[in-house]
Amino acid sequence: MxxxxxxxxxxxxxxxxxxxxxxxxxxxxxxxxxxxxxxxxxxxxxxxxxxxxxxxxxxxxxxxxxxxxSMQLIKAAGGLVKNEEEKYLFIFRNGKWDLPKGKIEEGEKTRLAAIREVEEECGIRIQKSGKKICNTYHIYEFNNERVLKKTSWYKMKTENQNELIPQLEEGITDVRWLGPGDLMMVKQNTYPLVRDLISPIG
Structure with missing residues (x-):
């Protein structure tokens, strides 16, 4: 490609x-x-x-x-997480389905930041971090300035993580494991960036 x-x-x-x-x-x-x-x-x-x-x-x-x-650059990291039932981890934030991600802290390694953010936002433990999927770039405005958010995405796996705890202080109101048959619900109410990331799985 x-x-x-x-x-x-x-x-x-x-x-x-x-x-x-x-x-x-x-x-x-x-x-x-x-x-x-x-x-x-x-x-x-x-x-x-x-x-x-x-x-x-x-x-x-x-x-x-x-x-x-021409923009302020913010670096973030997140994960596309699969469990033993071949289901994927999604969060519901600001009225839309999304994938767990967050800002990289100063001095933090990108992959470790991705794992930390997934664990914090969903209340689980990641047992394996796999290949990097890609980098995505999202532009938005904050304090009347344009911001370019670069997010590094990784494949992740975990097992026996059925108790999901949404990080409410980050605006996350729901966390779910969803199978390929549920992805249409996500695609109908998510961002183009997420639709592109999940297109290979269904």
Whole structure:
């Protein structure tokens, strides 16, 4: 698969790439010469339906670096956790289904941060941390400044963790193990970023 950067802004996905992957459909291509990030961001904020925009350029890495310099960078980590019943761990926060994740503390290793956040948010113990899945990039505003959140995602496994405890102080009101047959419920009420992460499992 060609190397790409996927950047999420609410319901919008902006893809920077050299070669458009074959599995991406129904997208609008934007010329790199016409692209102005600030203008694009303001436009994307107003859109309330999912849409994919693609910038295809040999200089896509440089374009991404320039975008990143214009924002505050926050690093986070999380997990796609599977149990012995082949079910996956989801949290319900701010009215939507999500995957457990959180900010990396100063000096903390990324993988260890991912495990810590999953354990804290769901009240479980992770027994095995597997391969890194990917990095995702999400742009939002905080104190009237644009923030780019880079989240590193890892596969994780655990067994006999049936008592789930949502971390209420983080706004999590429910934690559940869900099988592939339950994922439509999640996809209908989640973020594009999460839909992309769980697409390989159902």
């Amino acid at each position: 060609p190397q790409i950067y996927k950047i999420y802004i609410n319901e919008i996905v902006l893809i920077l790439t050299h070669t458009i992957p074959s599995d991406i459909e129904d997208y609008q291509e934007v010329k790199s010469s016409d692209f102005r990030f600030s203008e694009f961001y303001e436009h994307a904020k107003q859109m309330n339906r999912p849409k994919i925009f693609v910038i295809r350029s040999r200089e896509f890495k440089s374009l991404f670096r320039n975008m990143k310099r």
